[in-house]
Amino acid sequence: MTDLPPGNPGEQPQLPPDPYQQQPYQGPGPYGQPQPYGPPPPYGAEQPYGQQPYGSQPYGPQYVVAPPTNTMAILAIVFAFIFSPLAIVFGHMAKNQIKVSGESGDGLATAGLILGYVFTGLSVAICLCYGVFMVGICGTAGMAGLIDPTPSPYGY
Numbered sequence: 512m513t514d515l516p517p518g519n520p521g522e523q524p525q526l527p528p529d530p531y532q533q534q535p536y537q538g539p540g541p542y543g544q545p546q547p548y549g550p551p552p553p554y555g556a557e558q559p560y561g562q563q564p565y566g567s568q569p570y571g572p573q574y575v576v577a578p579p580t581n582t583m584a585i586l587a588i589v590f591a592f593i594f595s596p597l598a599i600v601f602g603h604m605a606k607n608q609i610k611v612s613g614e615s616g617d618g619l620a621t622a623g624l625i626l627g628y629v630f631t632g633l634s635v636a637i638c639l640c641y642g643v644f645m646v647g648i649c650g651t652a653g654m655a656g657l658i659d660p661t662p663s664p665y666g667y
Contacts, residue, residue: 577615581605584616587623591630598627 583605591598602624609617 579614581609581612581614581616581620583608584619584623587627588619589623591623591626595627595630595634598623599631602627 583601587598587602587605589598590601602620605616605620605623608614609620
């Protein structure tokens, strides 16, 4: 005896679809819905409920407006190279304003702060080294007798 699929004795069994048979193209339509292959419907033709005509958008183009950049953040990065202590002040002011207003420029403010601190530290270090050098030169010159510690007879 042969095994037959369940069903009526005279009925043909259902075969799976042939994978090599050409199917109509189902490309993405509006909102990710499949769209049958073929030319777009004519202008003004009625569309099924919920579908837009070919190539149209539901409410026009959607524009995203970026928030403006904080002015203090821009000044912080600029003054880091001009007068670095002012960059520190502007950087802290910009960080506080950005928290409140939601503007962009947090990275600029941070960069201005970092550069302001680095350049201010370098300036202070250079001034200290220069001062120590000058005190050393004057002390050495005085000890060597190059500078006469006695007052001038003329009063100057």
